[in-house]
Amino acid sequence: MRLELKEITKRFPGVLANDRISISVDRGEVLGLLGENGAGKTTLMNILSGIYRPDSGEILIGGTVRNFHDPHQAIDAGIGMVHQHFQLVPVFDVVESVALGAETVTGWLGTFGRAAARRRVVELSEQHGLDVDPDAKIEDLPVGVRQRVEILKALYRKSDILVLDEPSAVLTPAETLDLFKIIRGLTAGGTSVIFITHKLGEVLEVADRITVLRRGTVAGTVKPADTSREELATLMVGRDVELLVSKGAAKPAGVVLSVKDVLVMDDRLQMAVKGVSLEVRAGEIVAVAGVHGNGQTELVEAIVGLRTIDSGEIVIAGENVVHASPRRVADLGVAHIPEDRMRDGLIAGMTVEENYILDSYHRAPHSSHGWLHAREVAAAAEQGVRDFHIQTPSIGTIASSLSGGNQQKVVVAREFSRPVKLVVAAQPTRGLDVGSIEYIHTRLVEQRDAGAAILIVSTELDEVLAVADRIAVMFDGRIAGILEGASATREAVGILMGGGV
Amino acid sequence: MTSVVGAARALEMGEAERRGLQAARIRGAVIALLGVAGLWAARGAFNVAATFSFWLLEQGGAAWSITTTVGMLWLVAGSVAIVVGGLQAGVGARFPWRQSLFVLAPLYVAAILGALLDGKVANMTGVFAGSLELAVPITLGALAGILSERSGMLNIAIEGKFLVGACAGAIAASITDSAVAGVLVAVLCGMAVGYMLAWLGIRHQVDQIIAGVVINIGAIGITNFVFLRVLAKNTWLNTPPTIEKIKIPVLSGIPVVGPLLFSGTPYLYFTLAVVVFLSYMLFRTRWGLRLRASGEKPSAAATVGIDVIRIRYGAMLLAGALAGLAGSYLSLSSAGSFQMGMSAGRGFIALAAVIFGAWNPLGAFGAALMFGFSDAIQSLMSILGVDVPPQLLNSVPYIVTIVVVAGLVGRVRGPAAAGQPYTQG
Numbered sequence: 001m002r003l004e005l006k007e008i009t010k011r012f013p014g015v016l017a018n019d020r021i022s023i024s025v026d027r028g029e030v031l032g033l034l035g036e037n038g039a040g041k042t043t044l045m046n047i048l049s050g051i052y053r054p055d056s057g058e059i060l061i062g063g064t065v066r067n068f069h070d071p072h073q074a075i076d077a078g079i080g081m082v083h084q085h086f087q088l089v090p091v092f093d094v095v096e097s098v099a100l101g102a103e104t105v106t107g108w109l110g111t112f113g114r115a116a117a118r119r120r121v122v123e124l125s126e127q128h129g130l131d132v133d134p135d136a137k138i139e140d141l142p143v144g145v146r147q148r149v150e151i152l153k154a155l156y157r158k159s160d161i162l163v164l165d166e167p168s169a170v171l172t173p174a175e176t177l178d179l180f181k182i183i184r185g186l187t188a189g190g191t192s193v194i195f196i197t198h199k200l201g202e203v204l205e206v207a208d209r210i211t212v213l214r215r216g217t218v219a220g221t222v223k224p225a226d227t228s229r230e231e232l233a234t235l236m237v238g239r240d241v242e243l244l245v246s247k248g249a250a251k252p253a254g255v256v257l258s259v260k261d262v263l264v265m266d267d268r269l270q271m272a273v274k275g276v277s278l279e280v281r282a283g284e285i286v287a288v289a290g291v292h293g294n295g296q297t298e299l300v301e302a303i304v305g306l307r308t309i310d311s312g313e314i315v316i317a318g319e320n321v322v323h324a325s326p327r328r329v330a331d332l333g334v335a336h337i338p339e340d341r342m343r344d345g346l347i348a349g350m351t352v353e354e355n356y357i358l359d360s361y362h363r364a365p366h367s368s369h370g371w372l373h374a375r376e377v378a379a380a381a382e383q384g385v386r387d388f389h390i391q392t393p394s395i396g397t398i399a400s401s402l403s404g405g406n407q408q409k410v411v412v413a414r415e416f417s418r419p420v421k422l423v424v425a426a427q428p429t430r431g432l433d434v435g436s437i438e439y440i441h442t443r444l445v446e447q448r449d450a451g452a453a454i455l456i457v458s459t460e461l462d463e464v465l466a467v468a469d470r471i472a473v474m475f476d477g478r479i480a481g482i483l484e485g486a487s488a489t490r491e492a493v494g495i496l497m498g499g500g501v
Numbered sequence: 502m503t504s505v506v507g508a509a510r511a512l513e514m515g516e517a518e519r520r521g522l523q524a525a526r527i528r529g530a531v532i533a534l535l536g537v538a539g540l541w542a543a544r545g546a547f548n549v550a551a552t553f554s555f556w557l558l559e560q561g562g563a564a565w566s567i568t569t570t571v572g573m574l575w576l577v578a579g580s581v582a583i584v585v586g587g588l589q590a591g592v593g594a595r596f597p598w599r600q601s602l603f604v605l606a607p608l609y610v611a612a613i614l615g616a617l618l619d620g621k622v623a624n625m626t627g628v629f630a631g632s633l634e635l636a637v638p639i640t641l642g643a644l645a646g647i648l649s650e651r652s653g654m655l656n657i658a659i660e661g662k663f664l665v666g667a668c669a670g671a672i673a674a675s676i677t678d679s680a681v682a683g684v685l686v687a688v689l690c691g692m693a694v695g696y697m698l699a700w701l702g703i704r705h706q707v708d709q710i711i712a713g714v715v716i717n718i719g720a721i722g723i724t725n726f727v728f729l730r731v732l733a734k735n736t737w738l739n740t741p742p743t744i745e746k747i748k749i750p751v752l753s754g755i756p757v758v759g760p761l762l763f764s765g766t767p768y769l770y771f772t773l774a775v776v777v778f779l780s781y782m783l784f785r786t787r788w789g790l791r792l793r794a795s796g797e798k799p800s801a802a803a804t805v806g807i808d809v810i811r812i813r814y815g816a817m818l819l820a821g822a823l824a825g826l827a828g829s830y831l832s833l834s835s836a837g838s839f840q841m842g843m844s845a846g847r848g849f850i851a852l853a854a855v856i857f858g859a860w861n862p863l864g865a866f867g868a869a870l871m872f873g874f875s876d877a878i879q880s881l882m883s884i885l886g887v888d889v890p891p892q893l894l895n896s897v898p899y900i901v902t903i904v905v906v907a908g909l910v911g912r913v914r915g916p917a918a919a920g921q922p923y924t925q926g
Contacts, residue, residue, distance in 0.1 A: 049804070051804075070806060071803065071804055071805065071806045072806030075805065075806055081804065083804065087798070087800055087801035087804045087805075088798070088801055089793070089794050089797045089798045089801050089802075090797065090798065090917065091793075091797055091914075091917075092793075092794070092797070096790060097801075099790075100790060100791070100794050100801070100802065100805055100807070101791075101802070101805025101806050101807050102805065103787045103790060105786070105787045109781070109782065109786050110786045110787045110788055111785055111786050111787075112785060112786055112787050112789075112790055153805070
C-alpha cells in the first residue's frame with residue numbers, strides 16, 4: 001500500500017521536532033530514512049504509529065487521508081512498528097507476545113485462543129523464513145530473534161507497511177544481513193518498508209530510495225545508485241564532515257592498564273567476561289569494539305572498581321586494583337566516562353556545579369572538616385565550564401536541563417579535572433551531535449598526546465575506526481581479536497564482531 | 502588461541518556445575534541432619550501416644566481417630582528426611598528437592614504437633630476447618646493484591662480496605678437489618694478506597710507505597726472515630742445480623758470430608774470459587790493476558806493499542822471489591838460486630854501471601870492456608886492447655902515467608918512494572 005506523509009509539523013516546548021516533513025513509500029518499496037539523533041525520525045514515526053498527533057499535516061494511505069488518534073487506529077490501517085527498544089513482555093512466550101492486543105477469543109469469558117494463534121505464528125514464521133520457536137520465552141531469546149518476533153507481531157496484524165526503527169543497533173553484522181534478506185522477502189510480497197537508521201552503509205545497501213532528515217526538515221531524497229556515502233553524510237549533517245579524527249601517530253610508552261585472565265559475572269550471575277587479557281600503554285588509544293552486551297559493560301565496571309571480578313588480575317599504574325574501591329581507582333589517576341551518563345555519569349537533579357565536584361567534594365580545596373567551601377567550588381566549576389565550552393546558563397543550572405552534548409562535556413570536564421593517567425571512556429559519544437562528537441574525540445586525542453593511556457569502549461564502528469590506535473574486538477565475553485588501528489578495515493572488524501569465522 | 506578459548510570454556514562450565522553440585526551437597530547434608538535430629542527425638546518417645554481424631558459427620562458427633570506414638574511419627578519423618586537428603590546429595594542439582602519439601606514438611610509438622618500434645622487427643626477437623634475459615638480474609642486480600650500488582654499497581658492499602666469494609670458492612674447491615682446489604686455496602690466501600698488509591702497513583706502519580714500508607718492510616722483513624730464517637734453511643738448501629746455457616750446438602754454428608762470442607766460459611770465457598778475463577782481468568786483469557794502485560798511491560802501493551810490506564814483502574818476497583826468483601830467477613834461472620842482495629846494486620850499478612858504464592862491465586866491460597874493453620878494450631882493448643890508461647894507459633898509463618906522470599910526455596914519474581922507510574926505517550 002502506498003503511504004504518504006504530507007507537510008507534517010510537530011512542535012514540543014522549545015523544539016520544532018518536525019517542520020513540514022513530507023515522505024512517501026510505494027507498495028513493495030524500501031524507503032531508507034536517514035538522520036542523526038535529534039533529526040526528528042523518531043517523532044515522525046511516533047506520529048505515524050498514532051502515539052503523537054501532528055500539529056498540522058496529513059497522513060495518506062492508498063490515497064485516502066487517515067487520522068490516528070491512538071496506536072490501535074494505526075495498526076488497523078496496516079502500519080506495523082518495530083521499535084528500537086523492543087516492545088515485548090519478557091516473561092511471555094512468543095505466541096502470547098505476538099497475539100497480545102490482537103487476540104482471538106472464544107466463550108463469554110474471553111478465553112484466549114492460543115492454539116489458533118500458535119498455528120498462525122508457525123505459519124507466518126515459515127512463510128517468511130523467520131525461524132522462530134513459538135513456545136520460547138522472550139527473555140530466553142537472543143536479540144536477533146526478538147527482533148524477528150517484533151516483525152511477526154506486525155505480520156500477525158496483517159500490516160502492509162512495516163516501520164523498522166534503528167533495527168541494526170543491537171545486531172551483529174551477520175544478523176543484519178539476515179534482516180536484509182527478510183526485508184527483501186517481505187517487499188517481494190508487496191509489503192512497504194520504512195527503514196530508519198543513522199548508518200550510511202545500511203541505507204545504501206537495503207533501500208530503494210533514501211530520504212535524509214536534518215534538524216526536523218527533509219534535507220533531500222536520493223536513489224542509492226545516484227549517491228555516495230560522502231554525499232549522504234553531508235546531507236545528514238549539513239556540512240562536509242571529516243569522518244577521520246586528525247591525530248598523529250601514537251607513541252606508546254609503559255603499560256598503564258593491564259588486565260589479565262579476568263572473569264566477571266553480570267547481575268544475573270551469568271559469566272559475562274570470560275577470560276579477557278588486555279594491555280593499554282601510555283600514549284595510545286585502545287578501542288574495545290563489539291555489539292552491545294558482549295561483556296564490555298562488565299569489563300569496564302570491573303576496571304573502575306564498580307564490580308568485583310571472579311578471578312584474574314587488574315593492575316593500574318603498578319597497583320593491583322582487584323579489591324580497590326572506585327574512589328581509590330579514581331585517585332590512581334583514572335578518568336571514567338560511563339556508558340550511561342544520565343545514570344552513572346551525572347546526578348540529573350543536581351546542578352552543574354555540584355556534578356562538577358562529585359569526585360573531589362571531600363577534599364581540599366573544595367571542603368575541609370565536612371564543610372564545603374562555596375567560593376572555591378564555584379571558581380573550579382566556572383573554570384571547567386570555560387575550559388570545556390559547556391553551554392549552560394549558569395553553574396547553578398540543573399544538569400538534566402542541559403543538552404546531551406553539554407551533559408557529556410560536564411562529565412568529561414570533571415573527569416579531566418584531576419591528573420589523568422588512564423581514561424576509560426564507555427560510549428563517549430552516544431547520542432551526541434556531530435560537533436560534540438568531534439569535540440570529545442579531540443579531547444581524547446589531546447589526553448593521549450599528553451601521555452595518558454586511553455581505553456574506549458564503543459559499539460560504533462565508525463568511531464572505533466576513527467580514533468583507535470589498536471582495536472580489540474569483544475565477542476561473547478572474550479577478545480575475539482586485536483587489530484592495528486591504521487590497517488584495520490570495516491570488514492575485518494565486522495567479522496570479529498560476529499565471533500570470527 | 503583456540504586451545505585457550507577451549508580451556509576457558511571448560512573452566513566456566515565446570516565452575517557452574519561445581520557450584521550446583523556443591524549447593525546440592527550442602528542441601529542434602531542439611532536435610533539429612535534434620536532426619537538424624539528426627540531419629541534422635543524418636544528415642545524414648547515410643548511410649549507417648551499421638552492421637553488425631555476427626556469428626557465423622559458433624560461437630561460433636563461420632564469421631565474417627567488415628568492413634569500412633571510420637572516416636573513412630575519422628576521415626577517416619579526422620580527416615581524420610583535421611584532418604585531425601587541422601588538422594589539430594591547423591592543425584593545432585595537435578596533432584597527435585599523443592600517438591601520433596603511438600604512431603605517432608607507435613608511429616609515434621611505432624612511429629613512436632615504430636616510431641617507438643619504429649620499424649621492428649623487432638624481434634625483435627627476443628628484445626629483444618631478453622632484453618633480454612635481463617636484463610637478466607639487472607640486469601641481474599643491476597644487475591645486483591647495479586648490483581649493490583651499483576652496490573653502494575655502496588656497495593657499495600659489492603660489492611661485499610663479491610664477496616665473500612667468491616668466498619669461500613671456492620672453499620673449497613675445493622676441499619677437495614679440485612680446481612681446481604683451489609684456485604685454489598687462493604688464491597689462498594691472497598692471499591693471506593695481502591696478507586697482513591699488508583700486515582701492518587703495513576704492520575705497524580707503519588708508514590709504508590711506512600712499513597713497506600715496514607716490510606717491505611719486514614720482508615721484506622723476514621724474507623725476508630727466512628728467506633729468511639731458513633732457506635733459506642735448507638736450500639737444498635739453495631740449489632741448486625743450475621744452470616745452463618747451453611748451445610749451443603751449431600752456433600753456435607755461425606756464422612757470426615759463433609760464437616761471439614763462443606764460445612765463452612767458462604768464466604769468460604771465463594772473464596773474457593775474466586776481462587777479457581779481468577780486463576781483461569783489471569784492465565785487463560787484475553788483480559789488476563791492484557792492485565793499481566795500491563796504489569797510486566799506497560800509500554801509494550803500500549804504500543805499494541807491496549808489502554809493500560811483503564812486496565813489498572815479496573816484491576817484496582819476489582820481488588821477493592823475483594824478486599825471490602827473480606828472486611829465484611831471480619832465483622833459479619835467471624836466476630837458478629839465491628840471492633841476497633843479488628844483487621845489486626847491481616848491485610849499485611851495477605852501481602853506476604855501474595856509473595857509466598859508467587860503472585861498466583863492458587864499459591865496465595867496455599868500460603869493463606871498455612872497462615873490459617875498456624876492460627877488454628879495455636880487456638881487448639883490453648884484449648885488443650887498445652888504450654889507453648891503463642892508468639893512463637895505465630896511467628897513461624899513469617900519465618901517461612903522470609904526464607905521463601907530470600908530465595909532459598911526458589912526465585913519468586915513479581916510483576917516487573919509493579920509500582921512504577923505509567924505515563925501514556
